[in-house]
Amino acid sequence: MSTFYVGSEIGQLRRVLLHRPELSLKRLTPSNCQDLLFDDVLSVERAGEEHDQFAQVLRDQDVEVFLLRDVLAETLAIAEAKEWLLANQVSDYRLGPSFANDVRRYLSELPNTEIASIMIGGLTFGEMPFSGVNMVQGMANESDFIINPLPNHLFTRDTSCWVYGGVSINPMAKPARQRETNNLKAIYRWHPMFKDADFIKYYGDEERNYDNSSIEGGDVEVIGNGAVLIGMSERTTPQGVEHLARQLFKHEQAKQVIAIELPHHRSCMHLDTVMTHMDYDTFSVYPEVVRKDVKCWSLTPGTAGNLSVKEKGYFVTAIEKALGVDQLKLITTGGDSFEAEREQWNDANNVLTVRPGVVVGYERNVYTNEKYDKAGITVLPIPGDELGRGRGGARCMSCPLERDGL
Structure with missing residues (x-):
């Protein structure tokens, strides 16, 4: 039986879920990119080539790489999964009963790989092969979306995150990302790799409105020894942290959650954009954000299922x-204040640790990479001229499924 377990941020990485950018990035335009949480339009072909190199670097380090579209297509091969996903992504309340039924019927007859691409990349009115008599279709332009694209699926870290022996299927903060969660729900419920595997679903798998209790994986760092470090950012709320912490303690998968407050702005979108774990006693930090005066709370199990919050x-x-270390080594973002700000914006701190002291990061962050090298951290460089414009680095673009503990 497959073992899905993530015991740390730095232990040997064994299996990971990535998403190669494709149709969803082609849908980005100057007029819609802000609504879709991107700062600019990307060269899709170049971004794909850079992502291929990222995946190959991981394979060269003996990491098994799974691609989201392929895994979603394999999930759609199960009739129950296809019916559930189409009902949720193409609901009567989203499109109206008559048009929703037409769209579901059209999609259900396509090959599963094509449905998966549409579930991620979207569908326009002009791409529907037939026109029924309904008001929704009658009032739309050909370039309007029936199904909105989900270009942020590129950042597989956020939509679900594995913490020790289970997964949180995260209720996302922004409307542009909320439908991503349905794709992951279907995968973890029905894909043959997960269906009979022994793991816990801590949070996010229920059919409910999570209201203000959002959480995203970029804010969650499994630092090991039963501890979890979570940033409360513009995307992860204290309410979401409390719900996840209660489930971790209920299932006895963690002993402590350390929650820290982060500024609510774009350059510091998630904790991993300003701080990541690189070796047993070593973290990268962007000191302009991760300051000594940030508020910090410790959550531990209390009596009768309650939390102890200090x-x-x-x-x-x-x-x-x-x-259990005497003193952490903090490697700050490289260069002078201008260079450090530029490199943090380009995800110099957002590295993916493959094993202790070996990380994957963008080659463009020369000043920070030089500091990592001098501190004894090996950087496996990947190109990021296009990928980096999505404001996410190697950690953002990877969802570890299996990783050793400390």
């Missing part, structure tokens, strides 16, 4: 205690 002082001290 405000802490310097968050680094809390991490040192959780990891």
Whole structure:
């Protein structure tokens, strides 16, 4: 039986879920990219080539790579999964009963790989092969979307995150990303790789409105020793952290959650854009954000299923205690203040650790990579001239499914 377990941020990475950018990025235009949470339009072909190199670097490090579209297509081969996903992504309330029925009927007859591409990349009114008599279709332009594209699926880290022996299928904060969660729900429920596997679903698998309790995987770092570090950002709320912490403790998968407050702005979208774990006692940090005065709380199991919540002082001290190390090494973003700000924006801190002291990062961040090298951290460089414009680095673009503990 397959073992899905993520015991740390730095142990040997064994299996990972990526998404190669395709149709969804082709849908980005100057007029819609902001609504879809991108700063600019990307060269799709170049981004795909850079992503292929990223995947190959991981394979060269003995990491098994799964691609989201392929896994989703394999899930759609199960009739129950296809029916559920079409009902949720093409609902009567989204499109009206008559038109929704037409769209579901059209999609259900396509090959599963094509349905998967549409579930991620979207569908326009002009791409429907027939026109029924209904008001929704009658009032739309050909270039309007029936199904909106989900270009942020590129960042597989966020939509679901594995924490020790289970997964959180995350309720996303922004409307542009909320439908991503349905694709992952279907995968974890029905894909043959997961259907009979032994793992816990902590959060997000129920059919409900999670309201203000959003959480995204870029804010969740499994630092090991039963501890989890979570950033409360513009995408992850204290309410979401509490729900996840309660489930982790209920299933006895974690002993402590350390939650820190982050600024709510674009350059610091998630914790992993300003701080990542690289070696047993080493983190990368962007000191302009990860300052000594950030608010920090420790959540531990209380009595009768309740939480014990205590405000802490310097968050680094809390991490040192959780990891059992005397002193953390903090490698700050490289260059002068201008270069450091530029490189943080280009995800110099958002590296993916493959094993202790070996990370994957964008080659363009020369000043920070040089500091990593001098500190004994090996950087496996990948190109990111196009991928990096999506504002996500190697950690953002990867969802570990299996990783060793400390």
